[in-house]
Amino acid sequence: MDIELVTPGDEARLRAWWEVEDAARRADAPWLPTNPVQELLLEDDSNRRSSRRERHAAVLDGRVVGGLVLELPLLDNTETLIATVMVHPDHRRRGIGRQLFDHAVARGRHERRPLLIGEVAEPLDVATVAPGAAFATSVGGRRALSEICRALDLDTALDHRLSALAETSRQHAAGYELVQWAGPAPDELVDDLARLQALMSTDAPLDDLQWSPEVWDAARIREGEEEAAAKERVWVTTGARHVASGRLVAYTDIGVSIHLPGTAFQWTTIVDRKHRGHRLGMLVKTANIALLAAHCPGVRRVITWNAETNDHMVAINVEMGFQKVGRWAEWQLEVPPA
Numbered sequence: 001m002d003i004e005l006v007t008p009g010d011e012a013r014l015r016a017w018w019e020v021e022d023a024a025r026r027a028d029a030p031w032l033p034t035n036p037v038q039e040l041l042l043e044d045d046s047n048r049r050s051s052r053r054e055r056h057a058a059v060l061d062g063r064v065v066g067g068l069v070l071e072l073p074l075l076d077n078t079e080t081l082i083a084t085v086m087v088h089p090d091h092r093r094r095g096i097g098r099q100l101f102d103h104a105v106a107r108g109r110h111e112r113r114p115l116l117i118g119e120v121a122e123p124l125d126v127a128t129v130a131p132g133a134a135f136a137t138s139v140g141g142r143r144a145l146s147e148i149c150r151a152l153d154l155d156t157a158l159d160h161r162l163s164a165l166a167e168t169s170r171q172h173a174a175g176y177e178l179v180q181w182a183g184p185a186p187d188e189l190v191d192d193l194a195r196l197q198a199l200m201s202t203d204a205p206l207d208d209l210q211w212s213p214e215v216w217d218a219a220r221i222r223e224g225e226e227e228a229a230a231k232e233r234v235w236v237t238t239g240a241r242h243v244a245s246g247r248l249v250a251y252t253d254i255g256v257s258i259h260l261p262g263t264a265f266q267w268t269t270i271v272d273r274k275h276r277g278h279r280l281g282m283l284v285k286t287a288n289i290a291l292l293a294a295h296c297p298g299v300r301r302v303i304t305w306n307a308e309t310n311d312h313m314v315a316i317n318v319e320m321g322f323q324k325v326g327r328w329a330e331w332q333l334e335v336p337p338a
């Protein structure tokens with residue numbers, strides 16, 4: 001078996017690589033659709049300032065049977081390599097995953113990144129050990145952060161419930177006003193968005209995950225927007241502005257691929273610590289679902305992830321009607337020197 005770097009633009013190889021990702025996803029996390037193949041074909045991160053991504057393919061007799069994605073953060077967490085190993089279900093338990101993992105370790109050593117993070121999808125039933133968890137344990141990893149994935153199905157009954165929640169929230173949020181937009185943010189709000197986005201890496205629970213505070217500025221926000229647009233995603237954002245200071249103090253955004261129009265993904269939700277306790281989280285989330293429904297009427301389901309220990313965010317999502325669909329975990333490993 002060979003491990004080969006997948007070069008951007010190699011459409012046949014990228015499609016074969018995606019087939020493996022999709023087969024693995026259907027086997028291990030059927031509740032989570034694979035990002036559409038078009039995103040892979042359109043991906044171009046050659047000029048990205050914030051991170052670098054590499055894809056490697058495990059090739060057996062000319063066929064792709066496994067894949068490895070490596071993500072190298074460049075502005076923060078520069079000792080960390082995020083590695084995702086996947087093997088086609090028809091080719092498992094033959095050591096392919098292990099070889100891909102060894103390749104990730106070698107790349108990590110070469111890049112002087114001794115901290116490896118891997119993500120594993122798991123079924124809701126905690127008694128079932130997912131292949132990914134068994135594998136991560138076998139290579140010496142430890143579970144650092146446990147998350148629950150939830151989905152909200154958009155239907156007319158939901159409209160009434162969300163309107164009622166929005167109304168109650170508004171009564172607690174005197175002194176704040178909503179701002180909404182689709183696509184790139186208005187120029188005057190980008191600095192506030194960057195400040196709030198950075199809080200996601202310090203204020204959301206990380207449990208045992210070693211993850212340093214992220215460095216965000218307006219340029220990084222714009223870079224993320226450009227990447228989303230290049231991959232043909234659309235997204236809607238709702239923020240709360242503190243009227244007295246004019247600052248944006250909370251926001252939430254949801255993205256959806258035009259190639260997977262029925263499923264949307266919750267991205268960021270954050271409320272500045274100094275402005276908590278005014279139901280701003282519920283206010284922006286309910287308003288953003290309404291904006292999503294108006295802007296992307298084909299969306300039927302919104303998917304979100306939360307740390308199991310993120311009580312406040314989970315409480316809001318449960319009240320809105322999000323239901324558990326699966327588990328998700330971040331595993332971590334310190335690579336010993338060669």
Ligand SMILES: CC(C)(COP(=O)(O)OP(=O)(O)OC[C@H]1O[C@@H](n2cnc3c(N)ncnc32)[C@H](O)[C@@H]1OP(=O)(O)O)[C@@H](O)C(=O)NCCC(=O)NCCS
Nearest residue numbers: 085086087092093094095096097098118131132134135138
């Ligand atoms: C996890 C995954 C990559 C393993 O691929 P693989 O090629 O089957 O792995 P290997 O054959 O190299 O297994 C190495 C060891 O991991 C452990 N392991 C792997 N899958 C296992 C399973 N289903 N049950 C129990 N142990 C398992 C075993 O100790 C195995 O050694 P053994 O076969 O000698 O007992 C594959 O199941 C997969 O693609 N899962 C979905 C994606 C995922 O969760 N990736 C993990 C990201 S960190």
